[in-house]
Amino acid sequence: MNFKESHLLILTNVSRFIDLSELEKQKYISLLTEVKVEKKDFLLQAGEVAKYEYFITHGCLKVYTIDDDGAPHISMFAIEDYWTGDLSSFMTKEPSRYYIKATEHSELLGISRASYDLLFQEIPKFERFYRILYQKSLISYIRRSNQGISLTAEERYIDFKKKYPQLVSRITQKDLAAYIGITPEFMSKIISKVNRM
Amino acid sequence: MNFKESHLLILTNVSRFIDLSELEKQKYISLLTEVKVEKKDFLLQAGEVAKYEYFITHGCLKVYTIDDDGAPHISMFAIEDYWTGDLSSFMTKEPSRYYIKATEHSELLGISRASYDLLFQEIPKFERFYRILYQKSLISYIRRSNQGISLTAEERYIDFKKKYPQLVSRITQKDLAAYIGITPEFMSKIISKVNRM
């Protein structure tokens, strides 16, 4: 069976943790929905229930909240070969507090809540896949929430640059500031300082 | 079969997400190790590999790092009916950067890495248990790391008090400051301000 490129990408991602038979691969692919968004399009807006979890086959998106003062706070950037969505709203079916917006033309594979539930019944191995996926995400969020309180903004910027060098050139300074947790003005100061060093 | 109180506690916790047969329950319990620690004892120290993940049947512990300036940063408090450990070190078998210290006399059930791996072979249902457990933890860490950058220290304190009212009276103000991400002096100011309101 020949899979298209985006399907091969997600199958390769899944195969990092579990092995699927040809039949299981086809079954899995059949549960996915293709989604394309243009730059600035929303995949999700606060107030909506998150109907899908997404795997990104191409592009870049930002996941963020808007606080009471209207300031955005980016909780993650998501690029090719990563997963995104609002897991909380997806699971509880309560309205989301997040926006997910494409920062470039992006292509994704979405799985609906019904398909997600069905997946575990049909291919129980996916419990293992998600167990490992969530475990790894959890480890990096624990680290991030710890760094948020123990590092200065400058240290967080240097750390981000070291960890995601490709990303720095793909996102605006303003968005990076909203991720690091500072104002764009202070981000600008940090960058010119760090570059001078 | 009669289980002892601590075993009943962990079985009840596990039964929130999966159903186990009597035989599976016995098998599971056989993989656990009982641990007791006195106040101020360490369950783990930075530099060691985390040999166990723990379920707390009684007591309270703090999980923290010490930064380059010697300042502690608490990443979680763990009490009865919660899980704790350094998942990153436990999985990678690399030395931990965390300390886990009892803030009261505590009793725990530990599972070693070998038993954890065996558990999935013997009772695959545990993939589901951990998938759901990690999913829920992930959701709360995503929320926490977002709040860390979007709320002021005062807002984080008020939020903590609302969310974990029982805990506030069980931990010192100093430890709460190390969790919130501020100095004990500023914590003291916030508390006297909030109490005056």
Place this chain on the structure above:
DNA sequence: GAAAAAAAATGAACTAGTTTAAGACTTTTA
């Protein structure tokens, strides 16, 4: 490819949170 819109830089005045230091209160330990 010109006009409009958004992002980035810079600087001055401000504020949330830190540092240092000292005294009062509470808990632990011998």
Place this chain on the structure above:
DNA sequence: TAAAAGTCTTAAACTAGTTCATTTTTTTTC
């Protein structure tokens, strides 16, 4: 139960990061 150690409070001087306002540079749009 006294003394030692740790925790909490208060206050003054300080600094990391914000706010607001203006100009320059880059990107988007028609």
